[in-house]
Amino acid sequence: MTRQRASATVAENAPVTPAALQRGLAEVLDRLEEQVGERLTLEPLGRLKEVADATTKVLLRTLSGQPAAVIICSRPVAPQLVARGTRLAEQIREMIGEPLGEAIIRPIGHGAIDGRSYVILPYCRDLSARRPIRILQRLRIQGRLFTWLRQANAKAAEAYEAGPTVTQSYAAALEHLDRQRVLGAEIQAAIRRASRRLASGRWQPRHTFDHNDLYLSNIMLPFRSQLVGRPRFPFVLIDWAGANPRGFGIYDLVRFARAVNLPSRSLRRELAGHGTALQCELRDTPGHLLASLGRLHMHLEYFPEPRFVQTANACWTTLNRAMLQGSGRDDI
Helix, strand or coil: CCHHHHHHHHHHCCCCCHHHHHHHCHHHHHHHHHHHCCCEEEEECCCCCCCCCCCEEEEEEECCCCEEEEEEECCCCCCCHHHHHHHHHHHHHHHHCCCHHHHECCCCEEEEECCEEEEEEECEECCCCCHHHHHHHHHHHHHHHHHHHHHHHHHHHCCCCCCHHHHHHHHHHHHHHHHHCCCCHHHHHHHHHHHHHHHHCCCCCCCEEECCCCCHHHEEEECCECCECCCCCCCEECCCCCCEEEECCCHHHHHHHHHCCCCHHHHHHHHHHHHHHCCCCHHHHHHHHHHHHHHHHHCCCCCCHHHHHHHHHHHHHHHHHHHCCCCCHHHC
16 A cells, blocks of 8 residues: 555544534534533543544533543444444343343443444543553452453343354354464364364354454443443443344453452363353363454454454463363363
């Protein structure tokens, strides 16, 4: 791509400005001001990203200086991205029910402006950029989040009966990943082991949901304001645009375990707990991870394949180390 064409692409994918949002959402903002009891000002939030599927974030702040809400708006290249995330989050919230659904951020409002979808979310805090504070915050939430993830997966799995349709879904994801030949020999062998257990009926999996982007940056701290009540959980999960309501499980667990540097022995216990939640043996949890990876490769969209390969290898290494803790190779 020439420099001129690259510049044109960036311009075509330009973010909507706070001033344009204020004009286009005047009635919506008037209603929010009535709820808050103060005028609201709009200001850019965070650094503008130039990746194709980046969203634009604008902070709504009261005149007294308190943050109230955030507007997230799609870019032109992916105008329905925010709408998709809003829809999927609601679908998964309904699937797992309350009170578990309260950990999924709930929109204040959503719609479209100039053909781009937007959502208004209650303001939440990022984890601190100061390392000592960030570590303390992470330690405070990680136990509760592991418990939530296990319970939410168990609840979601209840919506899906094991049977031929689910088996075919897992088989298709594993076969797709096997055909790509982008991962190493060890993972390819594990794919075939999982496929054999699936075909024999010894592994009868169920679907659950996958967030698919459970980084620390998508785990936020709730902030009590006039727009929301007292939070039930010490964390809020955001950014559901890549979620899968007919997911495969384990991938989110491994991603979050990596994010918080969970020891391998602790991860093995979590894998056993998730296996119970998904009604499978511990030895079949790698199959769940591999099926998730297969489905992710089918829907890379703006995710470059080299990054997928790097992520897949890292997740497999983390899971493999955990599976080897306190047991023999027969579990893998």
